[in-house]
Amino acid sequence: MANLWRVYLRVFLTFAANSLVRDMSFRANFLIQCISSTSWAVMNLGFYLIIFVHVDEIGPQTGWGKYEFFVFLGTTWIVNSLVQTLFMPNMHEFSELIRTGNLDFALLKPIDTQFLISFQRIEWSSLANALLGVVVVAVGMHQLMTRPEHPLPLSAVTIALYLFYILCGVTILYSLMISLASTSIWLGRNQTLYDFWFYITNFSRYPMEMYRHGWGVVLWGFFTFVVPVLLVINIPARVLARPLYPDPSVAWPLAAFTLVATVGSLIVSRAIFCRAIGSYRSASS
Amino acid sequence: MNVSAVFSWLQRLRTWWVILKISLEERLVYRGDFMLGTLMRFLPIITQIFLWNAVFQAAGKSTIVGYQFRDVVAYYLLTMVSRAFSSMPGLASGIALQIRSGEVKKFLVQPVDMLTFLLAGRVAHKLAYYSVAVLPFALVFFVCRGYFNGVPPVDVLVAYVLALVMGFLLGFFLESCIGLIGFWFLEVSSLLFVYMLLSFFLSGHMFPLDLLPHPWNRVVDFLPLKYVAYFPAAVFLGKVPRELLWRELAIEAAWIVVFIVLGRLMWRAGVNRYSGYGG
Numbered sequence: 001m002a003n004l005w006r007v008y009l010r011v012f013l014t015f016a017a018n019s020l021v022r023d024m025s026f027r028a029n030f031l032i033q034c035i036s037s038t039s040w041a042v043m044n045l046g047f048y049l050i051i052f053v054h055v056d057e058i059g060p061q062t063g064w065g066k067y068e069f070f071v072f073l074g075t076t077w078i079v080n081s082l083v084q085t086l087f088m089p090n091m092h093e094f095s096e097l098i099r100t101g102n103l104d105f106a107l108l109k110p111i112d113t114q115f116l117i118s119f120q121r122i123e124w125s126s127l128a129n130a131l132l133g134v135v136v137v138a139v140g141m142h143q144l145m146t147r148p149e150h151p152l153p154l155s156a157v158t159i160a161l162y163l164f165y166i167l168c169g170v171t172i173l174y175s176l177m178i179s180l181a182s183t184s185i186w187l188g189r190n191q192t193l194y195d196f197w198f199y200i201t202n203f204s205r206y207p208m209e210m211y212r213h214g215w216g217v218v219l220w221g222f223f224t225f226v227v228p229v230l231l232v233i234n235i236p237a238r239v240l241a242r243p244l245y246p247d248p249s250v251a252w253p254l255a256a257f258t259l260v261a262t263v264g265s266l267i268v269s270r271a272i273f274c275r276a277i278g279s280y281r282s283a284s285s
Numbered sequence: 286m287n288v289s290a291v292f293s294w295l296q297r298l299r300t301w302w303v304i305l306k307i308s309l310e311e312r313l314v315y316r317g318d319f320m321l322g323t324l325m326r327f328l329p330i331i332t333q334i335f336l337w338n339a340v341f342q343a344a345g346k347s348t349i350v351g352y353q354f355r356d357v358v359a360y361y362l363l364t365m366v367s368r369a370f371s372s373m374p375g376l377a378s379g380i381a382l383q384i385r386s387g388e389v390k391k392f393l394v395q396p397v398d399m400l401t402f403l404l405a406g407r408v409a410h411k412l413a414y415y416s417v418a419v420l421p422f423a424l425v426f427f428v429c430r431g432y433f434n435g436v437p438p439v440d441v442l443v444a445y446v447l448a449l450v451m452g453f454l455l456g457f458f459l460e461s462c463i464g465l466i467g468f469w470f471l472e473v474s475s476l477l478f479v480y481m482l483l484s485f486f487l488s489g490h491m492f493p494l495d496l497l498p499h500p501w502n503r504v505v506d507f508l509p510l511k512y513v514a515y516f517p518a519a520v521f522l523g524k525v526p527r528e529l530l531w532r533e534l535a536i537e538a539a540w541i542v543v544f545i546v547l548g549r550l551m552w553r554a555g556v557n558r559y560s561g562y563g564g
Contacts, residue, residue, distance in 0.1 A: 032475045036482075043486050050496050051340055054349045059339035199328040210335045219331070 011111065012119050019122040034128035037084075041077050041129050045136070048073060062209040063243030067147075069207075070140025071241035076205050076233050077133030079169045083177070084126035086170075090118055091177050095184040101283030114273050118178065137240070144241060152242060162240045165255070168262040169232035173201065175269035176227065182269075182276035204229040207243075224254075228261040301405050316417055323421040330361050350495045356522055358432040360493050362425065363518035368490060369418065370449045371456035371513035373407065377480075380464025381473040384559070393556065400461055400548060407457055437523060444530045448517040451537050456513050458544035465548060468555030489515025495524070509540040 023030050048069060051058070058064045064072065094117045097103040106116055144152040180197055203223050208230050211220035223230040235258045341347070341354040352360070380403070383389045392399040436442065463480055467473050485491055488510040497505065505511050516533065519525050525533060 036475070036478050039479075039482055043482060043491075046486065047491055050492060050498070053498055054496065055340050055344045057343050058336070060343045060345070062339070062343075195322060195325055199325050202329050202332055206332055206336055207339075210332075210339045216335055219335075 008111075008115060011115075015119050016122050020124055023124045030125050033125035037081075037126060038128050038132050041132055045073060058207060059209045062207060064207045064209070065243075067140040067143040068241040068243045070143070071137050072207060072233065072237040074133040074135070074137035074140060075166070075237040075240070077129045077136070079166055079173070079233055079236070080201070081126050081129035081133065082166070082170045083173045085123050085130070087118060087174050087177055088126070089121045089123045091181040093117070093121060094178075094181045098184050098280070099283065103280060104282055107277070107280075113277060114178070114270065118174070140241065154240075158240060161255075162236050165236035165239055165258060168258050169236060171262050172228055172232050172265050175265035176200070176229065179269045179272045182273050185276040185280050200227065201229055201232075204232045204234075208234045224257075225261075228258070228265060231258045231261055301409070307409075311413070319417055320421050323418045324425070327362075327365065327421075327425050330358070330365075333361050334358050350493075351524070352493055352495065355432045355434075357493065358429065359522060360518050362429055362432070363521050364490055364514045366422070367449065367452055367514045367517040369414070369422075370411070370517075371452040373456050373460045376403070376407065376457065377460045377464035377477050378474060379403075380461060381467030381471075384465075384467040384555075385471050389559070400552065403461065404457060411453065437521060441520060441523065441527070441530070444534060445517060445520045447534055448512070448520050448537070451534070451541060452513050452517055454541050455509060455537065455544065458541060458548055459509065459513075462544055462548050462551060465551040465555055468551070468559060484510050484513065487511070488513045489518070493519075509537075509544075512537045512540065 052066045052069070056065060058069060094103075097106060097117065103117075106113055109116060141152070141154065145154060177197065200223075203219065208220060208224070211217065211223075211230075220230065231254065235255055239255065337354060337357045341349070341357075347353055380399075383399075389399065392402070437445070460480075463473060463477060466476060470476065487494075487505050487508060489505075494502065494505050494511060494515045505515075516525070516537070520530065
């Protein structure tokens with residue numbers, strides 16, 4: 001078993017190295033991609049800075065003030081950029097493999113098919129956003145930890161929990177992504193599904209308190225318990241920035257549930273993937 | 286007008302009719318997929334509604350720079366309409382690709398002007414788009430009618446329609462100029478990206494431009510970008526004072542002329558330095 005893990009790790013590292021070599025052979029392009037993805041992020045930051053010119057927090061008494069929101073925004077970039085680095089190009093490739101029938105070759109390889117198609121290509125340039133996210137989180141945290149009243153404590157445990165929940169978030173998004181991509185085996189064409197991906201994750205990018213009144217509760221329930229994308233960024237950001245500090249009671253039940261949701265979505269997506277591969281009928285080749 | 290001139294005009298109309306028909310048919314092949322896609326484009330507005338609701342509640346006042354909560358939502362819905370007119374997906378990159386691949390040669394030999402041809406194609410494309418998209422748009426606006434203060438008076442409505450049509454023209458000529466840069470740089474995609482980025486932020490697609498703090502709200506006033514998203518929406522919502530309405534439209538028309546002339550000049554200069562290697 002340990003041996004098997006080592007093999008998979010080595011394969012993964014080879015994929016990573018190959019992708020890096022490939023990216024580095026087009027260095028100018030690499031740089032442009034880094035700049036373009038970070039500039040979208042910076043623009044987003046600009047949007048919120050403009051909002052914070054007019055208000056002090058997002059939602060009354062939610063505690064999402066300017067610097068708490070910096071942490072939230074930085075976390076958004078970190079999670080999304082990890083997903084884009086690791087999985088976005090692969091999922092795109094996956095539906096191409098299905099359409100062209102080249103999935104046959106992936107199926108023939110003596111390695112788990114889901115592993116192979118999930119990690120084959122790594123887009124290093126997307127990591128630029130994660131770096132920017134770390135910077136913004138650091139700035140936000142610095143401000144929160146040095147504010148005059150209720151300076152925010154930060155322990156090693158908090159950081160460990162933060163990193164752990166970021167991983168959970170990436171896993172949930174991956175599960176959703178592979179499930180959506182798998183459906184292209186049945187549908188053939190899935191352009192709309194990609195838009196769908198964008199629009200679903202769009203719901204995850206805001207503090208969840210926002211949805212907690214009127215018919216937003218329905219959305220909140222759906223995106224927490226059915227398609228748990230709301231947990232992806234809210235939980236890690238909340239663990240770190242603690243918007244309601246010193247009241248810690250709010251986040252923990254949801255944090256516990258996030259664990260269940262992560263394991264659950266991984267299992268469900270694996271099942272969907274296997275079902276989809278089962279009905280794959282190849283294409284003309 | 287002699288017979289041959291009339292005949293040539295008829296020919297031209299027939300060409301446009303054919304382009305129109307082909308574009309329409311292309312669009313209608315996947316109409317279910319397309320309508321669903323258009324409807325989904327409104328999904329981000331849902332999160333915007335919640336976000337701005339939270340912002341207005343936290344602000345503790347009913348208006349922010351003259352916008353009520355309902356106005357902001359209406360604004361976002363209206364910019365979707367503005368963008369439906371002014372966005373030109375694939376135009377600039379298409380022109381640059383034709384220059385790079387040498388396809389542009391056909392416009393040098395044939396008695397067809399490239400920009401006119403592209404404009405005709407784009408009009409057809411847009412008409413085809415509206416003929417299907419009008420259903421999801423109508424549905425969303427009907428559902429969201431509570432965010433609007435009824436229909437504006439006739440003269441504002443006329444100005445609004447003009448602003449939309451001119452937004453289409455401005456979007457077309459502005460982006461075709463970016464595409465024509467392809468005569469000088471082979472790859473315009475990164476330049477196009479910068480344009481898209483600036484346009485998203487400064488055209489008012491992302492937020493009502495009135496929210497910008499002081500020096501910036503003056504800066505965007507002097508840029509043509511505000512006419513492709515912000516301006517039509519602001520006209521509809523009555524944010525543009527009635528006495529300034531026609532002056533603003535005239536400035537927009539001037540911008541269109543600027544980009545038409547610039548496009549012509551760039552085309553002339555570009556063709557002069559163009560060398561069509563290969564097949």
